Amino acid sequence: MSDLYEVSGLRLSLADMTRKPLLGAAPRLEILKGLDFTIPKGTVLGIVGGSGSGKSTLGRALVRLLTPSAGSIRFDGADITRLDEAALRPLRRRFQMIFQDPMSSLNPRHRVGTLIAEPLRLHGLDGIPARVARALDHVGLPAGFIGRYPHELSGGQRQRVGIARAIALEPDFILADEIVSGLDVSSQAQVLNLLEQLVRDLGLTLAFISHDLSVIRRLCTRVMVLHQGVIVEDRVTADLFAGPQAAYTRELLDAIPLPDPDQVWL
Amino acid sequence: MLDGRGAVRRRAGVRLWLSALWLGLLVGAALLAPWIAPKDPLAQDLFLGRLPPFWMAGHEPGYHLGTDSLGRDVLSRILHGARIALVVAVVAGSVTCLLGAALGLMAGYLRGWVDVVISRFIDIWMAFPPVLFSILLIAVIGPGLGSIILAIVIIDWTRFARVVRAEAMAQGAMDYVASARVAGRGRIGIMLREILPNVMPTIVVLLTLEMGIAVIVEAILSFVNLSISTDDPTWGGMIAEGRTSVHQAWWVLVFPLVTLFLTVLSFSQLGEGLKDRFDPVLR
Amino acid sequence: MSYLEIDRLTVRLKGGGTLLRAVSLQVAAGEVRGLVGESGAGKSMIGKAVLGILPRAAEVVSGRIVLDGVDLLTLPPAERRRRVGASCALIPQDPLTALNPSRRIGPQITDRLVDILRWNRGRAEGRARELLAEVHIPDPDRVMRCYPHELSGGMRQRILIASAFAAEPKLIVADEPTTALDVTVQKQILKLIKEMQLRHGTALLFVSHDLGVVSKVCQSLTVLYAGMVLEDAGIGDFFRAPRHPYSAALLAATPKYTDPTAGLIPVPEAVLAAVRAEVAAADRRAGHV
Numbered sequence: 001m002s003d004l005y006e007v008s009g010l011r012l013s014l015a016d017m018t019r020k021p022l023l024g025a026a027p028r029l030e031i032l033k034g035l036d037f038t039i040p041k042g043t044v045l046g047i048v049g050g051s052g053s054g055k056s057t058l059g060r061a062l063v064r065l066l067t068p069s070a071g072s073i074r075f076d077g078a079d080i081t082r083l084d085e086a087a088l089r090p091l092r093r094r095f096q097m098i099f100q101d102p103m104s105s106l107n108p109r110h111r112v113g114t115l116i117a118e119p120l121r122l123h124g125l126d127g128i129p130a131r132v133a134r135a136l137d138h139v140g141l142p143a144g145f146i147g148r149y150p151h152e153l154s155g156g157q158r159q160r161v162g163i164a165r166a167i168a169l170e171p172d173f174i175l176a177d178e179i180v181s182g183l184d185v186s187s188q189a190q191v192l193n194l195l196e197q198l199v200r201d202l203g204l205t206l207a208f209i210s211h212d213l214s215v216i217r218r219l220c221t222r223v224m225v226l227h228q229g230v231i232v233e234d235r236v237t238a239d240l241f242a243g244p245q246a247a248y249t250r251e252l253l254d255a256i257p258l259p260d261p262d263q264v265w266l
Numbered sequence: 267m268l269d270g271r272g273a274v275r276r277r278a279g280v281r282l283w284l285s286a287l288w289l290g291l292l293v294g295a296a297l298l299a300p301w302i303a304p305k306d307p308l309a310q311d312l313f314l315g316r317l318p319p320f321w322m323a324g325h326e327p328g329y330h331l332g333t334d335s336l337g338r339d340v341l342s343r344i345l346h347g348a349r350i351a352l353v354v355a356v357v358a359g360s361v362t363c364l365l366g367a368a369l370g371l372m373a374g375y376l377r378g379w380v381d382v383v384i385s386r387f388i389d390i391w392m393a394f395p396p397v398l399f400s401i402l403l404i405a406v407i408g409p410g411l412g413s414i415i416l417a418i419v420i421i422d423w424t425r426f427a428r429v430v431r432a433e434a435m436a437q438g439a440m441d442y443v444a445s446a447r448v449a450g451r452g453r454i455g456i457m458l459r460e461i462l463p464n465v466m467p468t469i470v471v472l473l474t475l476e477m478g479i480a481v482i483v484e485a486i487l488s489f490v491n492l493s494i495s496t497d498d499p500t501w502g503g504m505i506a507e508g509r510t511s512v513h514q515a516w517w518v519l520v521f522p523l524v525t526l527f528l529t530v531l532s533f534s535q536l537g538e539g540l541k542d543r544f545d546p547v548l549r
Numbered sequence: 550m551s552y553l554e555i556d557r558l559t560v561r562l563k564g565g566g567t568l569l570r571a572v573s574l575q576v577a578a579g580e581v582r583g584l585v586g587e588s589g590a591g592k593s594m595i596g597k598a599v600l601g602i603l604p605r606a607a608e609v610v611s612g613r614i615v616l617d618g619v620d621l622l623t624l625p626p627a628e629r630r631r632r633v634g635a636s637c638a639l640i641p642q643d644p645l646t647a648l649n650p651s652r653r654i655g656p657q658i659t660d661r662l663v664d665i666l667r668w669n670r671g672r673a674e675g676r677a678r679e680l681l682a683e684v685h686i687p688d689p690d691r692v693m694r695c696y697p698h699e700l701s702g703g704m705r706q707r708i709l710i711a712s713a714f715a716a717e718p719k720l721i722v723a724d725e726p727t728t729a730l731d732v733t734v735q736k737q738i739l740k741l742i743k744e745m746q747l748r749h750g751t752a753l754l755f756v757s758h759d760l761g762v763v764s765k766v767c768q769s770l771t772v773l774y775a776g777m778v779l780e781d782a783g784i785g786d787f788f789r790a791p792r793h794p795y796s797a798a799l800l801a802a803t804p805k806y807t808d809p810t811a812g813l814i815p816v817p818e819a820v821l822a823a824v825r826a827e828v829a830a831a832d833r834r835a836g837h838v
Contacts, residue, residue: 018698050731051702065444085452092450105441109463118459119449155588162445169449184587184758185802186816193815211732214804218813241806255736257761259803261784265765266740 004173004205005039005062009071012054012061031057033229034071039173044199044206046220046237048213048252053226055209056100059175062207063097064088076172093123096166100178102158106150106165112136113146116165123169135168138201139194156187160194167198177209192219213256217241225249282539285532292529296348304328305339307346307499312337316515334504334518335511343499344525350500351529353411354484358418359477365419366426367469373427374434375457385431388424396421400483404492414487418480426472433465467541474537478530485526501526550618551575552752553599553720558612559835560591560598560776568594568607570777570831578719581746581753583763583770583784585799591776592756596722599754601633617719634665638713640742642725644705648697655693658712666716680711684741703734707741714745720752727762739766760803764788772796775828795824 013028020026031054039045049055060066062073064080072081075095080088099105106115116132125131133143139160150158159179166174176195180188196219199206210216216223216237223240225233225248232246244250257265295302305328314337320330331340373384400417407413437443438461446460481501488502501522508519553576560569569591576582584592597603599614601621614621617636621629641647648657658680659673668676674693681689684707697705706726713721723742727735743766746753757763763770763784770787772780772795780793791797798816805812 050733060444063448065447085447089450089452092448095448097445097448099441099445101441105445107442107446107460107464109466118446118451122450122455165445165449185760185799185804186587188804189802189813189815192813212804214806214812217806217809218804241809251733253806255732256806257736257739257759257765258805258807259760259764259788259800261764261788266736266743 002041003038004041004076005037006074007038007062007071008036010035010058010061010068010073011070012057012066012068014057014066028069031229032061032068035231037224037231037234039205039207041172041205042203043221044208044219046216046223047207047209047226048211048216048223049226050211050252052228054229055211055226056177058226059097059177059207059209063095063175065097090123093119093169094171095173095175096169096171097175097177098159098162098166098179101182102155102162102179103150105162106158108150110149111146112148112150112153112161115150115161116146116168119165119169125169131168135164138167138198139164154187155183156190159183159187159191163191163194163198167202167204170202171204173205173207175207175209178211179208180215181210181212188215195219213241213253225252279539281535282543285535285539288528288532289536292348293352295345296352299342299345299349303339303342303345304330305342307338307342310336310338316511316518318515319517319521331521332515332517334507335515338499340504340518340521343504344501344522346499347501347504347522348525350411350498351481351484351526354414354418355477355480355533358415358422358480358483359473361415362419362422362476362480363426363469363473366423367430367465369423370427370430371434371457371462371465374431375438375461376453377435377438381431384427388427391424397486400487401490401492404487409492414484415480417487418483422476422479425476426469429468429472430465433468434461437461437464470540471537474533474540478533481526481530481533550577551615552578552580552617553754554613554615555595555599556613556615558595558598558614559610560594560603560607561610563606563608567832568776569598570775570828571612571835572773572776572778574771574778574781576720576752576754578752579746579750580769581743581755581767583767584754584756584773585758585760585763585770586773587758587799589775590773592758592773593724594776595773596639596724596754596756599633599720600637600639600722601629602639631665635716636718637720637722638716638718640706640709640713640721640723640726643729644702644709645697645729647709648705650697652696653693654695654697654700654708658693658708658715661712661715676715677711680715681708683714684708684711684745686711702730703738706730706734706738710738710741710745714749714751717749718751720754721746722754722756724756725758726755728758735762742766760800772799774824777828777831779824779827794820 010032011030011034012032013030015026016029017026035058047055047058057066061068064083068081072079074080075091078091080091113132116135117128120128120131132146136143136145141157141160141164150161153161162179180191183191192215198204208216208219220237223235223237224231225246227248233240233244233249240249244253314326314329314333315335317329317333318325319332325332329339333339369384373381400421403417403420404413443456443460446456451459484500485502485505488500489506491506504522505519508522512519555572555574557571557573558569559567559571561567572595574582584595586592594603594607598609609622616632619632621633624632655674655677658677659670662668662673662676663670677693678689681692686692686704686707692700726742727738730738739762755763755767767784769783771778772793774795780791780796782792787796791800795816798820801812801814802816803812
């Protein structure tokens with residue numbers, strides 16, 4: 001099995017505007033501190049960590065919404081670390097992203113049909129109406145939804161539109177950034193089942209960012225635990241849950257409230 | 267849903283229709299002024315000076331809203347004045363809006379050096395006192411319709427640029443913009459297709475406000491005699507002339523003033539109403 | 550006798566639409582009761598109705614909210630505010646927006662004591678310092694001089710908890726108090742809420758969408774759907790064998806990392822249809838649309 005992503009020595013720093021002095025540039029804050037990992041084709045990588053762990057920043061670097069400050073990201077053999085927007089455009093079709101908040105990631109002014117069709121049009125694909133219909137069908141939404149606006153949908157339905165939009169381009173890789181954390185448990189379960197099925201049917205490679213290890217365990221082949229911009233553990237899912245090695249992983253697992261009455265947990 | 271928007275919307279609907287009705291009448295008056303005006307707005311007749319409006323004793327038939335001290339028909343002058351007021355409102359408003367919104371959109375979305383250049387320019391521009399600036403400008407290039415419009419555009423584009431810049435910046439941070447980038451959309455596409463529609467309600471409100479402001483600025487400049495040649499009837503000019511005879515003939519001052527007031531109010535109400543109407547999130 | 554008794558409380562939107570459908574529940578003094586349901590189930594509305602902070606478009610149509618033997622809904626507004634202010638408090642969901650960003654922490658805690666209990670400043674400040682120490686905030690003096698943005702989310706939630714307990718309320722409404730926090734911080738905050746609740750003997754109405762959290766903090770829970778109470782149970786009984794099919798489905802949808810095959814099962818359509826029919830039937834009985 002070959003690797004779709006090869007990441008080595010990845011560092012990323014952002015300007016820290018909260019500490020910007022009155023005059024001069026804001027200090028840089030290092031978010032990612034040298035990450036090395038690979039994502040083999042056809043696998044689902046779970047990326048877990050608390051807020052400030054750098055997991056979302058890492059995700060955005062993988063789909064090149066952010067530019068790394070050092071290290072390299074290779075996508076299917078091609079170095080995409082520092083490609084500019086124009087050079088990235090043809091590649092963009094191959095790595096897609098689904099966002100945490102479907103309300104803010106779907107432009108409120110566009111109808112569902114336009115939202116799914118636009119990326120297809122941008123990449124000059126043909127048979128767009130058929131592709132849109134197929135994508136909606138894949139995510140279990142009725143074809144009639146193309147005329148709706150995002151605010152007319154429920155949270156779960158919006159997230160399905162986000163998924164349809166990503167898969168319509170038939171990408172090799174999808175990054176899912178906390179896509180179920182804003183949903184009710186039932187919609188959460190539905191969206192996860194859907195994702196599981198799509199990975200199987202479409203042969204997708206997926207990186208799934210979440211703060212919730214229960215969800216990760218259900219979906220992912222491998223889990224990478226991030227803490228303060230460093231990978232503290234990167235293992236096959238079953239192994240990680242059987243015997244977490246890093247102290248931070250144990251702390252995370254221990255902090256999940258299982259639905260069992262248990263007076264000693266707190 | 268929880269803040270009882272329905273009731274607010276109905277009220278907004280009434281305001282929208284009332285203001286649209288008034289502005290519609292005004293547009294009609296402006297277009298048809300030569301045919302519907304009962305008298306020649308420039309014809310003087312010193313024997314018919316300071317005639318009162320139709321319901322008061324001593325009025326003359328045909329002079330519905332009375333005459334000014336030179337015997338010119340007030341109603342006809344208001345109808346003709348609508349032409350200049352509306353041309354100034356529409357042309358100055360739109361040009362100001364286009365210029366300001368385009369610069370604001372670029373500064374707000376592209377950020378970086380584009381933003382630095384445009385923002386500094388706005389800061390410097392806004393440090394000039396606007397009224398003095400416009401008087402100075404007209405003194406240099408001479409009075410006339412074109413000069414008034416130019417003065418308004420030059421002074422007021424910053425209003426659009428600043429607001430649109432802030433709004434575009436906020437919208438630019440939303441995930442739907444990141445989502446469009448992931449989909450492969452370029453910067454111009456993002457500005458026009460993603461951000462502009464979301465900034466549009468704000469632009470509509472600003473535009474209609476600006477049209478009202480343009481009417482007022484024109485009136486002010488007429489008032490201080492810097493507008494169109496004094497022969498052409500303008501509301502500001504009428505107000506200026508009416509001021510001198512307010513004790514003997516209040517109607518010369520009050521009718522153009524009320525017209526001006528209703529027009530400016532209608533523009534702002536129209537903007538608020540349209541904003542709600544064109545917002546799919548609120549609709 | 551219950552400290553709080555809600556009796557057939559119906560809340561509707563002024564434009565139509567029912568938020569709460571004849572909700573009845575009791576909270577004994579010192580009891581922790583969870584309010585559970587999916588978004589839109591009306592769980593937050595119950596707490597808001599008790600505290601008298603319903604959204605402007607919502608109104609109580611019928612029912613009683615009896616607090617310490619007095620029906621709040623029969624009181625004049627000023628008297629109701631005074632009574633609720635002196636005996637109830639709120640721990641809000643979002644620690645970011647619940648503190649005024651342009652005021653220092655200290656006065657934001659002492660305001661309550663000065664305004665409601667008519668304490669003098671010095672005494673109130675002493676109490677605030679004590680409370681901050683009680684919620685394990687190191688160096689309370691420094692924190693009282695801070696602005697909210699200088700503190701982490703967990704710290705701010707601690708401050709809101711301290712502030713809620715400041716006037717020694719008998720009842721606290723905690724509205725999803727840990728939803729905005731990291732799991733590790735969530736655990737600490739839950740621990741703190743429980744510890745404070747036990748020490749002060751406060752009754753707690755704990756609104757949450759997370760059955761895991763509820764199972765750890767509450768003694769009893771009420772399951773809601775579309776503003777209607779479906780089940781009212783003790784914690785032990787509920788997690789052993791929920792009585793209502795919807796409750797069982799909700800429990801089956803809750804993820805469990807210890808068992809990858811259990812949990813995350815969507816609520817079946819049949820269960821949803823049945824529960825919607827139940828709501829419709831109740832509406833017909835009550836005679837509203």
